Amino acid sequence: MKKHARMKKLLSVIGCMMALSASAQPASAQIDSAQLMKDVQTLSADKMEGRKTGTKGNRMAQFYLLDRLKETGLEQFYNTYQQSFFFNSRGSRIMGTNLYGYIKGEVDSFIVISAHYDHVGTKAQPSGGDSIYNGADDNASGVAGLLAIAKYFKAHPPRYSLIFAAFDAEEMGLQGAKDFSARLPVPAASMLMNINMDMISHNDKRELYVCGTYHYPQLKPYITAAAAKSAILLPMGHDKPEDAGQDWTGQSDHHVFHLRKIPFLYFGVEDHPDYHKVTDEFSRINPSFFYQAVLSILDVVKAVNERP
Numbered sequence: 458m459k460k461h462a463r464m465k466k467l468l469s470v471i472g473c474m475m476a477l478s479a480s481a482q483p484a485s486a487q488i489d490s491a492q493l494m495k496d497v498q499t500l501s502a503d504k505m506e507g508r509k510t511g512t513k514g515n516r517m518a519q520f521y522l523l524d525r526l527k528e529t530g531l532e533q534f535y536n537t538y539q540q541s542f543f544f545n546s547r548g549s550r551i552m553g554t555n556l557y558g559y560i561k562g563e564v565d566s567f568i569v570i571s572a573h574y575d576h577v578g579t580k581a582q583p584s585g586g587d588s589i590y591n592g593a594d595d596n597a598s599g600v601a602g603l604l605a606i607a608k609y610f611k612a613h614p615p616r617y618s619l620i621f622a623a624f625d626a627e628e629m630g631l632q633g634a635k636d637f638s639a640r641l642p643v644p645a646a647s648m649l650m651n652i653n654m655d656m657i658s659h660n661d662k663r664e665l666y667v668c669g670t671y672h673y674p675q676l677k678p679y680i681t682a683a684a685a686k687s688a689i690l691l692p693m694g695h696d697k698p699e700d701a702g703q704d705w706t707g708q709s710d711h712h713v714f715h716l717r718k719i720p721f722l723y724f725g726v727e728d729h730p731d732y733h734k735v736t737d738e739f740s741r742i743n744p745s746f747f748y749q750a751v752l753s754i755l756d757v758v759k760a761v762n763e764r765p
Contacts, residue, residue: 487609488755490748496525496601497658497747498739500574501593508592509578510626511551518574522556522600522623529607531558531621534642542636546629555633557622557642560607562615566647568761569620569719570606571634571710572599572654573627577733587735594726594737596627598658602751609755616762617649624710627655634710638717650676650720652758653711658747659737660726663689665750668705671696673720680722683756688749696723724754 499505499521506514519539526538540555556574559567576592591597600623607621620642624633641648650673657665670677670693677693684691695705706712711721731737 487612488605488748488751489608490744492608493601493605493748493751494744496604497593497597497742500597500600501591501737501739503589503591505591507578507590508574508576510553510575510629510632512578514578515575515625519554519556522574525604526556526558526607526621529558529604530611531607532561533558540637540640542633544626544629544632544636551626551629553625553629553633553636555622555624555637557620557637559618559620559642560610560615562618562762564617566649567618567620567643568649568758569622569651569714570603570654570758571622571624571651572596572603573624573633573710574600575625575628575633577628582735590733590735591738593739593742594656594659594729595732596655597739598656598742598747599654602654602657602754605751606755606758610758615758619758627710631710631713634713638713645717645719648714648719650722650761651711651714652754653709653714653721653723654725654754655709655723656725656732657750657754658726658742658744659729659731660743660746661729663743663746663749665689665691665724665726665746665753666695666705667691667693668696668723668725669711669715669721672706672715673722676720676722679757679760682760683753686756687753689746689753691753695727722757724750 505518508515508518538556538558543552573596577590579588581588603621626632667680695703711723714721731741
């Protein structure tokens with residue numbers, strides 16, 4: 458009996474040690490790099506036809522993302538992940554669809570983590586060559602990062618509740634984010650901030666810019682802490698009005714949150730030769746940089762969750 462009791466005690470101690478070891482694992486252990494790359498490759502495949510809002514290819518991307526949201530285990534608002542909306546563009550009425558879900562935290566305050574999944578579709582080329590604007594970096598990369606971060610927090614319940622939103626029609630004037638803002642699933646007063654990702658996988662200098670700290674300097678410590686242990690550079694900038702032509706405050710979906718005085722951080726690379734070109738394909742992203750970019754963004758979200 459004593460031997461059996463000692464064995465039970467030993468197994469209990471080993472179990473506790475394994476639990477502590479698992480909780481101490483670095484964030485990298487919680488990011489599935491293979492799934493990260495698969496999500497980008499799938500969303501930027503030719504069959505998605507550039508994911509332009511209102512097209513068959515965009516709808517195919519929606520189906521893929523709906524399956525991924527279910528796999529990740531996000532909770533639904535109103536028993537659905539979908540929020541459809543309509544807008545006018547060049548005389549046509551177009552339907553877009555936002556996709557989002559949430560992970561409930563200990564506190565009923567919300568951080569919105571966002572990325573747009575649409576792109577610009579297809580355009581005939583004078584040469585008659587490739588006509589599909591695949592949008593691997595812009596912005597299959599941001600959506601893949603969103604899914605990876607959602608998976609992490611599903612396994613590690615956050616302090617604050619997290620909304621993960623894949624917006625449609627960003628390329629057509631931030632239409633999806635505007636509709637989300639007009640029909641928020643939670644009170645605006647409960648929203649702490651927005652973390653937006655748009656083009657995070659392609660930079661030869663290993664620089665991922667962080668825009669927003671000029672407007673919200675209280676967010677700087679989170680970036681500084683993440684940068685100290687990041688394998689890539691996290692320069693802050695591109696958010697000052699005097700930065701002629703280089704102020705990104707209004708360049709992506711985070712702008713809609715800024716207009717509501719909701720603090721934001723926008724992660725993105727500077728324009729590269731493949732930006733809005735048919736060459737923005739999966740083969741052109743920088744896998745190592747992309748992986749490290751997602752880890753760094755995850756570290757920022759974790760840091761926000763660790764402070765009151």
